Amino acid sequence: MTQTDLSWVRTEMAQAMPAPAGERGLVAWVRKNLFASVGDTILTLLGLVLVALILPPIIDWAFVQAVWTGPDRTVCATIAQGGIQPDGWSGACWAFVNAKFGQFMFGRYPLEERWRPILVGILFVALLAPLLIPRVPHKGLNAVLFFLVLPIVAFILLVGGMFGLPHVETPLWGGLLVTLTLSFVGIVVSLPLGILLALGRRSRMPVVKTICIVFIETIRGIPLITVLFMASVMLPLFLPAGVTFDKFLRALIGVSLFAAAYMAEVVRGGLQAIPKGQYEGADSLGLSYWQKMYFIVLPQALKLVIPGIVNTFIGMFKDTSLVYIISMFDLLAIVRQNFSDASWASPQTPASGLIFAAVVFWLFCFGMSRYSMFMERRLDTGHKR
Amino acid sequence: MGFAQKIGQRAQTTEKGLRVMKHIAIGILAATTMGLMASAASAASTLEAVKAKGFIQCGVNTGLSGFSSPDDKGEWKGLDADFCRAVAAAVFGDGTKVKFTPLSAKERFTALQSGEIDLLSRNTTWTINRDTALGLNFAGVTYYDGQGFMVNAKKLPGVNSALQLSGAAVCVQSGTTTELNLADYFKANKMEYNPVVFEKVEEANAAYDSGRCDAYTTDQSGLYGIRLTLSSPGDHVVLPEIISKEPLGPAVRQGDDQWYHIVKWTYFALLQAEELGITQANVDELKASGGPEVKRVLGQEADTKLGTDLGVSNDWVVNIVKAVGNYGEMFERNVGAGSPLKIARGLNGLWTKGGLQYAPPIR
Numbered sequence: 001m002t003q004t005d006l007s008w009v010r011t012e013m014a015q016a017m018p019a020p021a022g023e024r025g026l027v028a029w030v031r032k033n034l035f036a037s038v039g040d041t042i043l044t045l046l047g048l049v050l051v052a053l054i055l056p057p058i059i060d061w062a063f064v065q066a067v068w069t070g071p072d073r074t075v076c077a078t079i080a081q082g083g084i085q086p087d088g089w090s091g092a093c094w095a096f097v098n099a100k101f102g103q104f105m106f107g108r109y110p111l112e113e114r115w116r117p118i119l120v121g122i123l124f125v126a127l128l129a130p131l132l133i134p135r136v137p138h139k140g141l142n143a144v145l146f147f148l149v150l151p152i153v154a155f156i157l158l159v160g161g162m163f164g165l166p167h168v169e170t171p172l173w174g175g176l177l178v179t180l181t182l183s184f185v186g187i188v189v190s191l192p193l194g195i196l197l198a199l200g201r202r203s204r205m206p207v208v209k210t211i212c213i214v215f216i217e218t219i220r221g222i223p224l225i226t227v228l229f230m231a232s233v234m235l236p237l238f239l240p241a242g243v244t245f246d247k248f249l250r251a252l253i254g255v256s257l258f259a260a261a262y263m264a265e266v267v268r269g270g271l272q273a274i275p276k277g278q279y280e281g282a283d284s285l286g287l288s289y290w291q292k293m294y295f296i297v298l299p300q301a302l303k304l305v306i307p308g309i310v311n312t313f314i315g316m317f318k319d320t321s322l323v324y325i326i327s328m329f330d331l332l333a334i335v336r337q338n339f340s341d342a343s344w345a346s347p348q349t350p351a352s353g354l355i356f357a358a359v360v361f362w363l364f365c366f367g368m369s370r371y372s373m374f375m376e377r378r379l380d381t382g383h384k385r
Numbered sequence: 386m387g388f389a390q391k392i393g394q395r396a397q398t399t400e401k402g403l404r405v406m407k408h409i410a411i412g413i414l415a416a417t418t419m420g421l422m423a424s425a426a427s428a429a430s431t432l433e434a435v436k437a438k439g440f441i442q443c444g445v446n447t448g449l450s451g452f453s454s455p456d457d458k459g460e461w462k463g464l465d466a467d468f469c470r471a472v473a474a475a476v477f478g479d480g481t482k483v484k485f486t487p488l489s490a491k492e493r494f495t496a497l498q499s500g501e502i503d504l505l506s507r508n509t510t511w512t513i514n515r516d517t518a519l520g521l522n523f524a525g526v527t528y529y530d531g532q533g534f535m536v537n538a539k540k541l542p543g544v545n546s547a548l549q550l551s552g553a554a555v556c557v558q559s560g561t562t563t564e565l566n567l568a569d570y571f572k573a574n575k576m577e578y579n580p581v582v583f584e585k586v587e588e589a590n591a592a593y594d595s596g597r598c599d600a601y602t603t604d605q606s607g608l609y610g611i612r613l614t615l616s617s618p619g620d621h622v623v624l625p626e627i628i629s630k631e632p633l634g635p636a637v638r639q640g641d642d643q644w645y646h647i648v649k650w651t652y653f654a655l656l657q658a659e660e661l662g663i664t665q666a667n668v669d670e671l672k673a674s675g676g677p678e679v680k681r682v683l684g685q686e687a688d689t690k691l692g693t694d695l696g697v698s699n700d701w702v703v704n705i706v707k708a709v710g711n712y713g714e715m716f717e718r719n720v721g722a723g724s725p726l727k728i729a730r731g732l733n734g735l736w737t738k739g740g741l742q743y744a745p746p747i748r
Contacts, residue, residue: 073613073725080617082725099457108459171486233495327447327487337487338455339587340448341462342725345613347594350587 062355065091069098076346083346093348097356100338104356107174107329113166117177120154124184132371134378147188154181170248174329176360178248182255182320182330187313189256194263195302199293201268212264219261224322227254232326251323259316266308270301303379310372314365332357431503431637431644432476432696440482443469444502447487450610451720451728452508452528461485464719465506467709468527468635468652472504475651475701480708494519497638504648506635508606521636522645525652528634528720529732529741531627532566533605535612539620541599547626551576556589556598558582562629567602570628590614600624604631609726643696650695654702656744657682658711660735665710668703682747691747702747712742 022028034044067075067085076093077083085091097104106117127146130136158181161167173181200212219227231250274297282292302309324333335353338344435441445453445465453463470480486502497505498520508530509515511523534547534555544550547570557564559582571578581598583589593601594615601611605623612618635652637645658664661679663671671679684692684699692699709715716733717723734740 078616080619081615082613082618103455103457103459108455111458169484171484229491233492237495237499325489327489327492329447329487333447336587337448339614340450340454340610341456342450342454342610342613343456345450345610345725347614347616349614350590 061090062092065089067091067093067095070095071099072343073346073349076344076348076352081346091348092355093344093346093352094356096338096344096346096349096352099344100335100353103338104175104331104334106177107334108172109168109174109177110166110172113160113168116157116160116165116168120157123150123153124180151185151188170246171328173248175334176331178323178328179317179320179330182252182323183313183317185252186255186259186316186320190259190263190312190316191309193256193260195267195298197260197264198267198271201264202271216261216264219258220265224255224258224319225325227258228322228326247326248328251326251328255316255320255323258319259312262312262315263309266305266312267301269308270303270305271297273304274301306372306376306379310368314368317364317368318361331360431641432647435476435503435644439477440484441469441473441476441504442484442486442502443472444486444488444493444496444505444507445469446507447489449508449607450613451606451724451726453485453487453506462719464528464715465508465635467715467719468506468655469504471655471705471709471715472635472648472651474704474708475647475654475697478698478700478704480704494521497521497636500638503644504635504637508633509636511632511634511636515636520639522639524635524637524645524649526632526634526741527652528606528632530604530606530631530633532563532602532629532631533608533627534624535593535601535608535621536599536624537596537620538622539617540596545622545624547600547624547628548574548576550578550600552578553599554579554581554597556581556583556593556601558586558589558603559584561603563603566629586611606720606726606728609720609728613725646695647697650747651701651705653744654682654705654747655709655712655715656735656742657747658702658706659713660737660744663702663706663711665706665714668706672703 018024022031035041070076074083075095076085078085078087078089080087102111102114106114109117127142127150131139131142131146136142156162157165158173158177159168159170197212197216200208201216203209203212228251231254232247235245235250278296278300279292282296287295320330321332323330324336329337335357339350339353443466445461445463448454449463449465451463452465453461456462466485469483469485473483474480476482486496488496488502488505488507493505493507493509494515496502505521506527508528509523510530511526515521516523534550536544536550538544541553555567555578557567557580564580564582567578567580581592583592589601590611592598593611601608603611605627608623612621612623615621635648637648658668661675661682663675663679663683668683672683672685675683675685680686681689681691683703684701689699692701695701698704710718713730713735716730720726720728721730730738730740732741734742736743
């Protein structure tokens with residue numbers, strides 16, 4: 001009797017088969033995400049209808065019908081409005097943005113000196129980019145250059161009055177230059193100051209603690225508009241005549257202190273989230289207070305509150321628009337100010353200008369937000385669920 | 386050390402402390418007084434201060450069509466901005482020696498009182514309160530404005546007077562005297578109305594353009610600017626009624642008569658130049674060929690002291706007209722026929738042409 005050995009052992013891997021056609025590719029994605037159920041299908045169709053209704057007019061207005069260049073309002077107005085466009089025309093007036101672009105970027109910074117803010121901008125990007133990319137070496141040197149050397153160089157270049165550069169007064173500054181300067185200084189000052197205030201608030205030394213609490217609660221208790229308004233309107237009345245103290249500097253100090261108070265509370269939230277064992281562990285190693293904070297507590301605490309910190313930064317970036325109240329012209333304010341130029345007044349001008357400002361603000365805020373998400377992922381060491 | 390000695394020492398220390406405090410107090414007092422004296426000194430001679438720094442610091446509106454708004458290059462254009470240039474031309478013979486400080490409505494008086502600016506040329510209404518309690522001196526009325534109404538003639542055919550607006554929805558900006566004047570006017574004429582209030586001027590414009598309101602009210606000069614931003618400007622008419630008096634003019638601090646006179650007579654010189662037909666184009670020619678009055682105004686009379694008595698050079702009127710033209714030229718270029726606003730002269734015409742602009746003689 002012959003015995004047939006039916007046992008069989010596979011010696012090589014079965015070749016992987018591709019997933020069934022219905023489970024892969026675009027079709028599967030669409031089915032899974034857009035048409036999974038009757039409800040989903042209805043919502044998808046409704047969404048498509050909405051997009052079809054909204055998108056074409058926007059594209060038509062913003063790109064197809066839009067006017068890109070022109071000398072004055074006539075290119076952006078219909079014949080009935082005193083312009084050259086056919087009646088019933090409606091399109092974005094990018095010509096207005098084009099003509100005023102220099103002002104939107106630099107305010108009334110003198111034309112022949114505009115290379116100075118441009119150079120500062122290039123230096124800023126050239127130093128910021130390697131700082132943000134983790135792979136690039138020499139972070140320490142880079143940080144020193146960015147946080148210590150760049151502000152000094154930028155100050156000399158922007159303000160002038162030394163090394164043969166003509167002095168440019170801050171009332172002439174405006175546009176994106178003011179927005180970025182205010183936010184940059186605000187960010188650079190508020191983070192370290194906020195950390196110190198947060199540590200101070202949790203300190204066991206009564207004087208330090210009281211000072212920090214009073215500062216934080218006072219600043220958080222008043223609106224930024226009030227701070228700016230006091231600095232710009234009331235302060236000159238208290239100072240003797242002739243003693244003026246640059247309005248831009250006043251706004252810078254106001255914005256920085258304001259952001260620092262909020263930053264302090266964000267950081268305090270992070271400090272409170274660190275388990276007591278970490279503090280005690282550091283103490284048992286014999287670390288001094290500052291060593292404990294620098295090596296053990298702050299790295300963990302700050303990582304936890306990155307979303308909160310970036311939230312404060314983004315909020316501050318947008319809050320800089322409030323300097324309008326003291327007649328300083330950030331990007332939004334200078335766009336709105338130029339609506340008053342009668343040679344560009346047309347029904348399309350305000351919408352075009354405001355959309356331009358919105359896009360610029362969005363680019364910066366979105367950039368900050370994406371970078372913070374990248375940092376969160378990179379520093380994620382398992383706390384996150 | 387005995388007890389008494391200790392007490393004595395403590396008393397001595399306290400006394401010492403008190404003395405130190407007294408010194409500090411005196412120091413503070415002296416510093417404050419010096420500060421006040423310095424401010425008094427600078428207030429007493431704005432002209433010298435202005436000459437020393439080499440330019441006039443002039444407060445203007447942050448942006449008002451035709452009065453002060455930046456052009457494509459960021460240069461300030463407009464009637465108020467040009468008035469600053471005229472004063473600079475009178476003082477320095479050069480209309481470019483002026484620096485502009487854009488001011489919000491809330492900041493403007495503080496800026497002048499604190500000495501941050503030398504001259505406020507920011508569509509400011511001349512009122513008794515501002516002239517007295519606020520310590521300002523108004524140098525004249527560079528623009529007679531008043532609150533008016535604009536309606537859509539297509540939507541409301543046959544409306545040619547504000548008295549026909551009973552029951553109308555009226556667009557108005559909040560927090561301005563405009564809102565109060567509107568209420569007064571409708572109450573006084575026993576009419577009903579429905580105010581549609583907006584915080585920002587752009588919102589009010591958009592609402593009016595979309596037909597949410599029957600009428601729009603603000604200063605008449607502003608209505609012309611707003612009309613340019615409407616989708617069919619031809620359909621909208623500005624009604625003739627003016628429901629408030631808004632004489633807009635430049636102001637200076639009280640207590641410096643010389644500076645006040647320079648600003649005031651710069652304004653009169655602009656009017657006088659228009660009355661005599663002196664323009665930017667013909668001023669050089671008229672210096673030699675003009676009649677006796679023209680020559681006197683232009684400082685061409687032998688041993689004239691009109692300019693030097695004022696504190697400026699004798700050819701100050703020549704400098705003013707060369708820099709900005711006469712009042713009529715300034716008006717037409719910024720708000721009148723030569724500008725997109727196309728505002729009629731009306732009350733701002735010379736007295737010889739049925740307007741209110743009248744200058745005392747320059748002699």
